[in-house]
Amino acid sequence: MPIASFPRIIRSFRQTYGFRHLDLAYHAAFPFAVTSELLYCLRENFLPNCLWIAVPEVLLFPWFDSVGDDLYEMDPEVRAVLLRELGQDSRFGEVRLQELAGFMTAYVTAKLPNNPRATRDLGRDFDWLALACLRPDEASARLRQRLRYVVAQGRDEERQRWIELAQDQEDVLRELGLEPALLELQTSMADSGMDGMLGISATVEPFSPYDGFPPLEPFEFRQGYFEPVTASNEVDLEPFAFETVQLKKVESEVVTQSSQGQGWQFLESLFSAEMALTLEMVQIPRGTFLMGAAEGEEQADDDEYPQHPVTVAEFFLGKYPVTQAQWRAVATGLPKIEHDLDPDPSRFKGETRPVEQVRWDEAREFCRRLSQATGRDYRLPSEAQWEYACRAGTTTAFSFGNIITTDVANYDGNYTYGQSPKGEYRKQTTPVGSFPANGFGLYDMHGNVREWCLDVWHENYQGAPSDGRPWLDEEATDNKRLLRGGSWYDYPWNCRCAYLLRFTPVYHYNYIGFRVCCSVARTL
Structure with missing residues (x-):
């Protein structure tokens, strides 16, 4: 299911905390x-x-x-x-649901060592729930078949177990598509004098605890969780794969250890006629x-x-420095806000080379032009955001x-750092993405072009923000x-993290470029 079709509260959680926290929420839905x-x-x-802080953040979400x-x-x-997403996600799927069923049975066994019947019954319930997540039609058919069997055999105790399960889990089972089985349970309950307890075909008005009070009136309110106020709801995230490396010195050789990673991104269309x-x-x-040097x-x-420690909220950052083709598309295709933009300022020409x-x-x-055109909050990253993303x-x-x-x-490979060897000095920019990504799937965070940040320079980090926002103290030295x-x-x-x-903001050189940041704007 695309994220845009999730209930609003799930979209809000994902946009507040990210997909890693949402993975934990998938698992929290199983018990x-x-x-x-x-x-x-x-x-x-x-x-x-998954970070430990995800546990209270999942539990305390509304x-x-x-x-x-x-x-x-x-x-x-x-x-x-x-639960449906847990079953359909290729990272988890049927194997994970079966693992969760086994884990929950073992967990209940450990908690109730002297009650083997409860362990048996709950273990069967978890197995059946796993099937309901994957193949609800099959689960519904099996439940109906089992119910008919226990009724025919006169197994009132087991029928009562299924009825109790349906009473406890009625709403979620209906959402999973098991209403035919619930209707059959309703019939069975009617036969046993329990009609109406599932609320599927009941016709008698229930007693209201508000009898004797004035009539209830509807009112509107804003829910108490974060919700985007920009066009972020329209962003369709997609996974992407990348290769990252770690370098180690073994005796006199540099050993490269490669690994595969997966990230999430959205694609922002630019406005190029070419x-x-x-x-x-x-x-x-x-x-x-x-943040800062060790x-x-x-x-x-x-x-x-x-x-010093800095906590950074979720944001989006360009996978690469802005390329010359992307720069020209915005410079020529979007209206001026305050400054004219030269469509072709770079010394080292190439559509996929970084603009400099x-x-x-x-x-x-x-x-600013990009923000005006898209309705999203594009800007340069703060220094803290940049370093956090670089370190990954x-x-x-x-x-x-x-x-x-x-x-x-x-x-410049003529020089070395620590135990690093000498290497090539290319004397020019290279096409973006020519080297391995870091652990977040970002390319060219080390070298190629220096990248502008929003912050004003300060002599040290004494008094720096601890929440990732740019440090814009206008009293800072020379406002560079x-x-x-x-x-x-x-x-x-x-090139260190x-x-x-x-640097003086009005200067430009052939080793200076930038990448864009997009914040997730929210309100209560």
């Missing part, structure tokens, strides 16, 4: 009810790479109702959608990291200290380790702006 301990166990056993004693029940409609162009915007998940990091400068010789205010003009969960000098080679980045990432022209140590360069 009939959850506790915080159970959800921690599900995370530990099935999603160990799709769960607290029913006391640390016990939470999920809204039936939401639960049914999440060709079909898109910006590939990669989802960067919410998280906390240590104590004792080689070639670190004073303005990279003190290292771009001033800070010209990069902002590009973003790592703590080393570079996202691929503490050494760097010209096989993984475009910089920041460049990140290093370039083809730079020494290797200038923590390296920053102050």
Whole structure:
């Protein structure tokens, strides 16, 4: 099911916390009810790479109702959608549902060691629920067949078990498509004097606790969870695969360890009469990291200290630096807001090479034109967003380790960093994406072109924001702006994750470019 067709509350959760948290919500939907301990166990056993903070964020989101004693029940409609997605997701599917059924049976056994009947009954319920998620028609047929059998055999106790299950899970079972089986259970309940308990064919008005009060009136209100206010609802995320590497020195050789990764992105169509162009915007998940250079990091400068924790909300960042073709499409195809844009400013020509010789205010003009055309909040990234995205969960000098080679980045290979070997000096930009991605699926975060950020330069990080927003203190020294990432022209140590360069915003050189950031705007 595409994300746009999810219930609004699921879309809101995904846009607030990201797909990794949503994976945990899929799993949280499988038990009939959850506790915080159970959800921690599900995370530990099935999603160990999901941050621990996801547990309270899933439990406290308004799709769960607290029913006391640390016990939470999920809204039936939401639960049914999440269960269907769990069964249809190629990463999980039937195997994961069967694993969850086995896990929940083992969990109940551990919690109720002296009640083998409860273990047996709940184990059967979990197996049956897994089947209902995958093949509801088959599950419905099996339930009806089993019910007819136990009625014919006079097994009243077992019939009562199925009736209790249907009573407890009626709403979610109906959402999963098992209404034919529920209707048959209704008939069976009528035969046993329990008619009306499922609410499918009942005709008697129930007693209302509000009898004697004035008539109830409807009223409107805004729900208390975050909801996008831009055109973000129209974004259709899609997965993409990438290769990333880690570099290690073994004796005198640099060993490259490759691995495959998967990220999520949306494609922003650009406005070119010459060709079909898109910006590939990669989802960067919410998280906390240590910003700045580690104590004792080689070639670190004073303005990279003190290292400090920063929590960054989810955002989207360009998979590549803006290319010359993308720049020209916006410069010629979208109306001016404040500054004219030269359609062809770059020294090193090539449609897929990064645009360079771009001033800070010209990069902002590009973003503002894009925002006006799309209704989304495009801008330059903050310095914290840039470094968080560059590190992609790592703590080393570079996202691929503490050494760097010209096989993984475009910089001046006549110089070395730490135990890194010398390499090639290309003396020009390279087409974007020529080297492996980092752990978020972003390319050219080290080298090729330096990239503008929004922030004003400061002498150090004393008093810096801890929430990822740009540091725009106008009292900062000479109001210079920041460049990140290093370039083809730079020494290797200038390509470190923590390296920053102050630069006059009106200058432009053939090693300066940028990439765009898109924030997820929300309101209560």
